Amino acid sequence: MKRKNSIRVSVLFLVTITAVFLLPQTLLADYSFWYGTEVTQKTMLNPNYDPTKPPGPTNPPTLTILPGMTETEANDLAQAVLKSSNNLFFSMLFFTNNPKGETGTTIWEKGKTWNGYTLLSLLQGYQPEEGGPTYNAVLVDMDGTVVNKWQLTGFPSKMLPGGSVIGGKGAFNELIGVPYLVQQDWCGNDQWVWEGNVGRKWQAEKNWTSNNNRCYDFDGDGVPDAGPYSDANPLGCNEQPKIDNWLVSGWHHDFQREGNPVGYYAPLLNAKTQNGKTLVLANYLPPTPETCPDPNGEGCISKYRLYDEAIYILDWNGNVVFEWFPYQHFNEMGFLPKAREAIRETRSGAGNNENANDYQHFNNVNWVGPNKWYTLFRDQRFNPEYIIWDARSSNITAIIATSDHPKGEWKKGDIVWKVGPNYQVPFDPEFKLGQIIGQHHAHMIPSTLPGGGNILLFDNGGGAGWGPFFEGAPLTYTPGSALEDPSRAATFSTLRNFSRVIEFNPRTMEIVWQYAQPNPTADVNGDGNYWGDERLFFSFFISSAQRLQNGNTMITEGATGRIFEVTKDNKVVWEFISPFRGGGSGLGFIGAVYRSYRVPYSWAPKNKNCP
Numbered sequence: 001m002k003r004k005n006s007i008r009v010s011v012l013f014l015v016t017i018t019a020v021f022l023l024p025q026t027l028l029a030d031y032s033f034w035y036g037t038e039v040t041q042k043t044m045l046n047p048n049y050d051p052t053k054p055p056g057p058t059n060p061p062t063l064t065i066l067p068g069m070t071e072t073e074a075n076d077l078a079q080a081v082l083k084s085s086n087n088l089f090f091s092m093l094f095f096t097n098n099p100k101g102e103t104g105t106t107i108w109e110k111g112k113t114w115n116g117y118t119l120l121s122l123l124q125g126y127q128p129e130e131g132g133p134t135y136n137a138v139l140v141d142m143d144g145t146v147v148n149k150w151q152l153t154g155f156p157s158k159m160l161p162g163g164s165v166i167g168g169k170g171a172f173n174e175l176i177g178v179p180y181l182v183q184q185d186w187c188g189n190d191q192w193v194w195e196g197n198v199g200r201k202w203q204a205e206k207n208w209t210s211n212n213n214r215c216y217d218f219d220g221d222g223v224p225d226a227g228p229y230s231d232a233n234p235l236g237c238n239e240q241p242k243i244d245n246w247l248v249s250g251w252h253h254d255f256q257r258e259g260n261p262v263g264y265y266a267p268l269l270n271a272k273t274q275n276g277k278t279l280v281l282a283n284y285l286p287p288t289p290e291t292c293p294d295p296n297g298e299g300c301i302s303k304y305r306l307y308d309e310a311i312y313i314l315d316w317n318g319n320v321v322f323e324w325f326p327y328q329h330f331n332e333m334g335f336l337p338k339a340r341e342a343i344r345e346t347r348s349g350a351g352n353n354e355n356a357n358d359y360q361h362f363n364n365v366n367w368v369g370p371n372k373w374y375t376l377f378r379d380q381r382f383n384p385e386y387i388i389w390d391a392r393s394s395n396i397t398a399i400i401a402t403s404d405h406p407k408g409e410w411k412k413g414d415i416v417w418k419v420g421p422n423y424q425v426p427f428d429p430e431f432k433l434g435q436i437i438g439q440h441h442a443h444m445i446p447s448t449l450p451g452g453g454n455i456l457l458f459d460n461g462g463g464a465g466w467g468p469f470f471e472g473a474p475l476t477y478t479p480g481s482a483l484e485d486p487s488r489a490a491t492f493s494t495l496r497n498f499s500r501v502i503e504f505n506p507r508t509m510e511i512v513w514q515y516a517q518p519n520p521t522a523d524v525n526g527d528g529n530y531w532g533d534e535r536l537f538f539s540f541f542i543s544s545a546q547r548l549q550n551g552n553t554m555i556t557e558g559a560t561g562r563i564f565e566v567t568k569d570n571k572v573v574w575e576f577i578s579p580f581r582g583g584g585s586g587l588g589f590i591g592a593v594y595r596s597y598r599v600p601y602s603w604a605p606k607n608k609n610c611p
Contacts, residue, residue: 097538098521098530098535100530104144105142105143105144105576106575107532107573113552114550114552114565116598117141117603117604118597119159119165120138120139120154122136122578122580122593123592124136126138126149135151136150136152136153137157137167139159139604140576142574148186152169152182154595155178156597160257160271162603164183164191166184166257168181168250169181175283177249177250177251178252179250181193181280186608191273194251194318196248196250197320198248200248200310254362254366256271257279258276258279261367261444261446262369262444263597264546265549265597265598265600269448278313279365280312281362282312285356291308291327302347303345306327306357307356307358307359308326309391310324311325311387311389313402326391332418333396333398333415336422338468342466348393358393360393360394361392363391363392363542365388366443367387370384370446371447372447377507380405380416382417386399386400387402388443390439392541393438393466394420394464397420398418399416399417400414400416401414419509430509432510433502433504433511435494435496436459437464437496438540440458440541441457441595442455449547449549450547450551451503454504454505454506457545458539459502461496461497461538463494463540464493497538498516498518499516499557500515501516501545515570517535520536522534532571532575533571535562538560539560542556542559542594543557544558546596546597548598552567553565554598558594558595559592560577561590561592562575563596578593579591
């Protein structure tokens, strides 16, 4: 079948990460995997081009997309792109912007920072003594000194006024999340515990060795994943496992406590330490007949079991007073036909042992919180009680209603505001933002901080999105295991080899402020160091951004373990690289930090000693 005279390509094209770094800087803006618009192209960079060899017929810098390209030719081109995407994928795994291996505080311009403690949520952990306990929630001072630590699963952990901390207990697993959400005092004593949504059990397709969440044995080796209970491992299993295929979902990636919509310091918005509601993000695997009643019909979301999300609001006693499930609102997400086909026919996600399709992968949930759009402009979409979330696999950020519109314009649970998954259409408001890829920590800046009412998010880059790379390409290629096992295939329709943090007006979609550093890491000033803006800014997963009281923004570049404070003029005035690399896998990333929060010194108790 003949193609049209040109192929519509909605990306500036894939090249290997090595070739990108060796391109002249004038080309980086054009050839950095940037999706901003759909444009008609007749040539693309050759993903197999070797910049160390002379260009020529056997080593062309570009490939020509010929008029009348056949489907076979499009598939061949897609395979070349696949090879390039694999290079990008593995480059992300081995990426570093810290060639000298520095750790601790490397920059601190004391008159320009908003000083306080920083709570780190570590993927690996802090192990003060070899063979001793591992702490994943660690509080450090501006100079990197450890002030306190908690044996909590840092996915994330958050501090409350008075020094209490909320975080997880139990081993994180892709299938159920973190078993328990707990609040502990400064000395690590439990003050509040949520043991998962026992009213929303779901049936696994396999039998798991379990009797409570901390005793699951997902790999079937007869040893609980959390390990046996001991003084050094208080989160381990302390009961005899049994066979059970009904699983209780814990929580994953985020939560908020009533009183503060975003989980970080904002004047006059203090989270409750007692008798407050808690907003929780969790997993839920709905019954397949609900998500795919007919595999060949329009109502089928995915032919694979759906690895879906759940948003709960809990009262202080742990009772669920509000719940919301994305699959019930699939038609509100805005997926284009090819994206819907990709979600239906392929699957994405980590090895969650159920062969399930993690088509959204939520990583963030917040209340909208008090804001000028609702108070001054009467814009009901930004009701402070509504909930904002983002999903890294689908490139969507959205607000859902927790109540009916007063004039009937929407119902409780409806999506009332959204950006993504499509940013490529000129004249659409979202086009102004550029393509957002795999974002994390999207939230509305609290009204009592500079920029209040704007949306702040960490736009990761890397790979995300559903659909083909370009028109005519197949839907089932992806980095990793898809080459060996087509059932594990998925699609990255958007890629970029650097990150951004963007702040934008949610009504006009105008970018108010952004930070990006797409240039390769280099010693620009020749002082022998690679500090601040000399580092390429890139974390393709995890990560966060927090607006500070002085107008600066603290950014967590999670994959590299780098946390830095940047001014409105994009000057790095504080930089810290995590030295904590003991215990736990860190998902393969040494020193990785899931998220971090700057808190005022006054939040710590005056008496910091513990028995």
